[in-house]
Amino acid sequence: MNKRISTIIFIILVVLLCVPVLTSVIYKFGVNKFYKACLDVKYKANLEYIKNHNANLEINLSENNDFTNLLINDGYIKIKENKVSFTLKNYYLSKCAYKLEDSDEIIVISLTDNCNINLINNNINNNFTFDSKTQTITDYSGSSDVIIPNKIDGIDVINIGKRAFHNKGITSVYINSSVKTIEEEAFLNNNITSVTIKGEPVIKEKAFMNNFIENIDIESATYEIDSFKNNLLSEEDAYFINDNILMSYGGYSKNITIPSFVEKIEATFNNLNVTTFNTGNNLKEIPDYLFKDNNLEEVIIGENVEKIGKEAFMNNKIDNLTILSSKIILEGAFKNNYITTINLPSNLKEIKESAFMNNKIYNITFESKLDYIGEKAFKHNYITSLNLDVTKIDKEAFMDNLIETININCTNYGIDSFKNNLLNNNDAYFVNGNTLVSYGGYEKNIITIPSDVLRISATFSNLDGWVNLNNTKVIDANAFANNKLKKVNLRNVIEIGKNAFLNNDLTSLIVPNSTMFIKEGAFKGNKFNKVIMQGKTSMKDFKEIYFDSFDSGKIVFEGE
Incomplete structure (x- = not known):
């Protein structure tokens, strides 16, 4: 007992x-x-x-x-x-x-069982470096659990300085109500899992970025861009918003849908492991670079969006894209993805440079007339057919595709806008007035320039036969450079531009009496045996000719 x-x-x-x-x-x-x-x-x-x-x-x-x-x-x-x-x-x-x-x-x-709990901790203030004049904490040397007091040495703590707690191994933060400003990157790169903030401070850019925050209690605050980016908050707590503007996203979800009341985004989402993005119902504008360099696979653009920003979705893995609304799509917006099919909305008016470049698009639908398609907008894709009504198409816009059939209404084509496609000869020549600006045909052996063409500004590639220039009078720079042409008829040509026939396989050439201008390197890099100058006695009979225009073969003046 x-x-x-x-x-x-x-x-x-x-x-x-x-x-x-x-x-x-x-x-x-x-x-x-x-x-x-x-x-x-x-x-x-x-x-x-x-x-x-x-x-x-x-x-x-x-x-x-x-x-x-x-x-x-x-x-x-x-x-x-x-x-x-x-x-x-x-x-x-x-x-x-x-x-x-x-x-x-x-x-x-x-x-813990061994914990010594003190009612008054007289040593806590010694952990802070405090500027009493500005009432700012500028550095910290204490434990991983941080408590910002209302006062230090009897003086109100008003500010937490820039990078004051940066990379300190902190795990939790409690900030009292005296604090009015938390400066840029104040708690950047720590191990923080929980944050409590009293009062109504301004939380500046990247203040709590790159942590592991799961629990957060903020009475009220004004947020700046990316103040809580790269954390582990639930979707319920992950959106930091000022006046319907999303300033920061602090979640970890792979599937993001912007809250319905958000009208504008200033936060960035780059370098996050997000696979699905939905703009929600009221977002009006997608900012530049929003999801650049991510792993997005699906994107849904809502019905109130008016603008998709520059490089907003560049360098992702998007293979499922829905665009319900946008008046303008800016430069590189969807460049370098895996998009295969796309229906563009009826309110769309402009597509800027490289917007859909380097995808796998084979099927594209334009719902209404466009004002402008920018340079390289759809370059390097797999488009096979095109039905398009547009005011202007800029250079190389549809270059390097597989277009076989085309129904197009356009009066202003850019240089090489349809180069390297598979169109038949009836549809392969794109002309502004009397100027040939693009050739999109599959024929590579015998090229006959349409008789109404007076100037060639287009450039040709992979030709291995001969060219009949018909009534062409001016050939612009580089037009036939770097091919394997064996024969060319210059009968009506007046001017031949710089490097126009550079690096071909020409062995003979007749330059007609009509030709008066031959620019630098025009026929350089060929294999001439003989070049005949009709109606001329010397180089002085040309209005402009350069000594490096020819670098092989004997030149014969038939006017002698």
């Missing part, structure tokens, strides 16, 4: 030694932020109120009750000093608690 009593006494002593004690009266409980912990009140409490405690109560609480085993979540206990003795117990978590010197709060950071 005595042995049993001794054992019981020993157990009681062990328990008492492991239980830390605080002396205070419970004033109120904080908002939903405590891990499971047991608050065992040993004294009658003058309980004023309990707010949002999210507690499991074994008995109903009322004034002058004795109560035990109150389970609460991790957070803050508001108290008044030296009125009630109570103990905090926890057998599952590693938590510790202490009270700020100039506040009626006990803050539970961690609680």
Whole structure:
């Protein structure tokens, strides 16, 4: 019997030694932020109120009750000093608690069996480097659990300085209501999992970027761009918004849908592991570079979008694209993806440079007339047919596709806008007035320029036969450069541009009397045996000719 009593006494002593004690009266409980912990009140409490405690109560609480085993979540206990003795117990978590010197709060950071809990922590302020003139914390050397006090040395803490807590190994942050500004990158690159911010501070750019924040409690704040980017918040807490403008996204979801009340985005989403993006119902504009360099596979552009920004979705893996609305699609918006089919909306008017370049598009539908398709807009795709009504197509817009059939209404084509396609001869020549600006045919052996063409500005590639220039009078620079032409008829040509026939396989040439201008390198890099100059006695008979226009063969002047 005595042995049993001794054992019981020993157990009681062990328990008492492991239980830390605080002396205070419970004033109120904080908002939903405590891990499971047991608050065992040993004294009658003058309980004023309990707010949002999210507690499991074994008995109903009322004034002058004795109560035990109150389970609460991790957070803050508001108290008044030296009125009630109570103990905090926890057998599952590693938590510790202490009270700020100039506040009626006990803050539970961690609680262990060996934890020494002090009502007043007189050393906490020594962890901060504080500029009393600007009332700014500029550096920190304390523990991983950070509590920003209202005052340091009796002076209000107003600002948390730029990079003050950058890369300090911090795991939790509590910021009191005196703080008005949290500067750029203040808590960048830490291990923070939970944040509580009182008051109404301005949280500046990248202030909490690159952490592991899962739990967040902010009473009110004004956010700047990417203030919480790259964190682990749930979709419910991940969007930081000022006046319907999304300033930062702090979630980890692979599937993002912008909240319906957001009209504008200033946050960036680059370098995130997102696979699906939906603009939601009210977004009006997709900003430049929004999802550049991600892993997006599906994008849905909502019915209220008016503009898709520059390189907004460049360098992704998009193979499923829905665009319900957009008046303009800017440069490189969907460049370098895997898009195969696309229906463009009826309100679309402009597609800018390289917007859909380097995809796998084989089927494209234009719902209405466009004003403009920019340079290289659809270059390097697999488009096989085209039905298009547009005012202007810029250079190389549909170059390097597989277009075999075309129905087009356009009066202003850019240089090489349809180069390297598979059109038949009836559809292969694209002309502005009397100027040939693009050739999109599959014929490579015998090329006959249409008789109404007076000038060639297009460039040709992969030709290996001969060219009949018909009535052409001017051949612009590089028009037939770097082919394997064996024969060319210049009978009506007046001017031959720089490098126009550079690097071909020509072995003979007749330059007619009509030709008066031969620019630099026009026939350089061929294999001439003989060049005949009709109606001329010397080079002086040309209005313009360069010595490097020919670099092989004998030149014969038939006018001698």
